[in-house]
Amino acid sequence: MTQSERFDALVLGSGQGGKLLAWHLARSGQRVAVVERRWVGGSCPAVACLPSKNEMWSARVAHLAQHAGQFGTITGPVATDMAKVRQRKRDMVEREIAFHLNAYKTSGAELIMGSGRLVAAKTVEVQLNDGGTRLLAADRVFLNLGSHALIPAVPGLEAAGPLTHIEALELDRLPAHLVVLGGGYVGLEMAQAYRRFGSQVTVIESGPQLMSREDPDVAQEMHRILSGEGIRFLVGAEALAVRGRSGQEVAVTVRTAAGEETITGSDILVAAGRVPNTAGIGLEEAGIRLDGRGFIAVNDRLETSAAGVWAMGECAGSPQFTHVSVDDFRIIRDNLAGGRRSTGDRLVPYCVFTDPPLARVGLNEREAQRQGIATRVARLPMAAVLRTEATDETDGFMKVLVAGDDDRILGFTAIGSEAGEIMAAVQTAMLADLPYPRLRDAVIAHLTMAEGLGPLLGNVPPRAA
Known part of the structure; x- marks a missing residue:
């Protein structure tokens, strides 16, 4: 040697x-x-x-x-x-x-x-x-x-030369109709971007909801927002076969609860995991x-x-x-x-950079239930945050989980303008073991999106007797 x-x-x-x-x-x-x-x-x-x-x-x-x-x-x-x-x-x-x-x-x-x-x-x-x-x-x-990106074992998919996020970010042309396999974070980010550039976009998700890690109400709100921009979603749809070549013409046959359907597009993007x-x-x-x-x-x-x-x-x-x-x-x-x-x-936060973005830190309701943790849940629509009156960014909501038997903040989720910045304030409070009333009663600058934390935390139910 x-x-x-x-x-x-x-x-x-x-x-x-x-x-x-x-x-x-x-x-x-x-x-x-x-x-x-x-x-x-x-x-x-x-x-x-x-x-x-x-x-x-x-x-x-x-x-x-x-x-x-x-x-x-x-x-x-x-x-x-x-x-x-x-x-x-x-x-x-x-x-x-x-x-x-x-x-x-x-x-x-x-x-x-x-x-x-x-x-x-x-x-x-x-x-x-x-x-x-x-x-x-x-x-x-x-x-x-x-x-690296997973290419699912769908007949004809690999031969179609599908885009991953790498190739999609190198396009110098606008796909007439982009078909996205996967309704997770990357798939939704890319779907919205290309829809806003002017493409027709269809998202095919095999699971029962978009963003499988999130609570159903969060997934439903993102579905509503992006559908409102003209993105078509097929949820609970199994891709059966792909024909054609991405960049020219592709046809994706899917099975849904309503039966089989073929989606014809110009390009196909795979965002189905890593x-x-x-x-x-x-x-x-x-x-x-x-x-x-x-x-x-x-x-x-x-x-x-x-x-x-x-x-x-x-x-x-x-x-x-x-x-x-x-x-x-x-x-x-x-x-x-x-x-x-x-x-x-460690307490790991994350953001999904759709517009509006999704941000989360700590537990959500589904995880708390799975772990048998009693929580108190409070919600606030973004439309109730005064800043959105000035900006018209009223889509989305905030949700906080507080422990059932004490005042610890266990988790926070937001869909809305500046959600990641709001989340950072909650994460800091969680790292400091700050009881939620301290953040609820904090003097937060007006007009900011973080100002909504006061009314959100004011909605936390009292502890069970």
């Missing part, structure tokens, strides 16, 4: 947690190498979080322009130039690449572009993108492998155990079954959010320094 190059730390994958850890260790004087197949900085700045929100903002501008008359601004016909939408996104990605390359340079961590495979304990062979191989070994190995990038890279041979779903099995300190090997982010089964990968980095960083950080004691 070729003599290996020695490093103090080797990071396989340059996602959010991996690159932050690499830069941290390199700045502390360690010799660090990062192996990345394709995306400098990982998928978030290149093909996922930032690019998708960039294009969704362009879609929001298009929507506001189309409805400018509602606010007294008179415009002519509105059209979207998808080439310019794409170029704006690409310009942002180029800025991100430059930022990341500079961060690698200034930190001292070496970025190696190529495909890595574990060939022995803590030893990685890299097939370099520009040709040749390198053999790298390290005292510590950190796996930040990410995931698969960890753990297959075929030598994990098992290196003593790294996977769970039944193909994710790397880790303990609450993100240690794998192999000594000296950690995993973080989506490949380790962490919630699939960039901010969670950042916290995975902090857990590993602090524990390497002698700390006792754990994944078991």
